Amino acid sequence: MTYRFEKASILVVDDMLPMLSLVASLLRIFGFKDVYTAHDAEEGFEQFCAHTPDVVLTDWMMGETDGNQLIHKIRQEPLSPNRFVPIIMMSGYSHRAKVEMSRDNGVTEFLVKPFTANDLYSRLEKIIEKPRQFVDADEFFGPDRRRKKPASYQGPFRRDEELASDSDKAENKESAELLRNLRRDTIEKIGK
Numbered sequence: 001m002t003y004r005f006e007k008a009s010i011l012v013v014d015d016m017l018p019m020l021s022l023v024a025s026l027l028r029i030f031g032f033k034d035v036y037t038a039h040d041a042e043e044g045f046e047q048f049c050a051h052t053p054d055v056v057l058t059d060w061m062m063g064e065t066d067g068n069q070l071i072h073k074i075r076q077e078p079l080s081p082n083r084f085v086p087i088i089m090m091s092g093y094s095h096r097a098k099v100e101m102s103r104d105n106g107v108t109e110f111l112v113k114p115f116t117a118n119d120l121y122s123r124l125e126k127i128i129e130k131p132r133q134f135v136d137a138d139e140f141f142g143p144d145r146r147r148k149k150p151a152s153y154q155g156p157f158r159r160d161e162e163l164a165s166d167s168d169k170a171e172n173k174e175s176a177e178l179l180r181n182l183r184r185d186t187i188e189k190i191g192k
Contacts, residue, residue: 003128009034011053013044013070014090015062019113023057023090026117030124041065045073052081055127057111060091060102067091068105075106075141083141084134086127090115106142108132 010032014020017039024035036051038044040063048056056074058067071087074080086108091098094112102110109123132143 003031003125005031005124006033008032008055009036009051009053010055010057011036011038011044011047011051012057013038013041013047013062013067014059015039016059019059023120026120027057029117030121041067041070041073044070045077048074048085049079049081053085055124056085056087058087058089060089060093060098068102071102071105071107071142086131086143088123088127104140106140108143 005027010027012020012023012027012035014023014037020037020039024037027035034051034053036047036053038047041058042065044056044058047053056070058070060067067089071089074085074087075083087106088109088111089102089107090111090113091102092113099110109126111119111123134142135144
């Protein structure tokens with residue numbers, strides 16, 4: 001599907017000028033008229049507060065403050081004008097731990113460098129087509145980190161154990177009984 005982005009604004013934050021220029025050019029080709037840019041996270045937060053863009057696209061590794069710190073400021077700072085803004089993290093690091101760290105900081109989508117114009121467009125498409133609910137918990141504020149919906153939800157319970165079939169429950173009960181007996185027998189042998 002083709003989207004019309006001319007009424008949307010976007011902020012791009014990257015400390016590498018060629019990458020910043022390339023991404024901004026791609027976004028203009030996609031139809032964005034208001035493309036704001038910043039060279040580091042501090043300037044990025046200033047631009048974010050000044051323009052309140054509809055989307056933020058930030059690099060991970062930058063000077064003294066990185067993309068995750070920018071995300072934290074956007075999501076947690078009282079001065080943030082829009083804590084709910086969709087944020088796409090760009091990074092050359094695709095290791096699962098890095099992706100999870102960004103997710104846990106409140107990123108909406110993750111884009112691995114190098115990427116194609118198609119990859120960037122698909123992340124923008126996901127933000128539009130599959131918006132995620134926000135979670136406000138003690139130590140987290142951001143898009144719901146769970147992506148998969150339970151395949152066979154059967155009622156008010158949400159845990160796998162609670163959704164187990166009757167035969168599974170009987171097996172689990174038998175296993176628990178066997179373990180209790182084994183522990184009791186072991187304690188009795190050790191005690192003698």
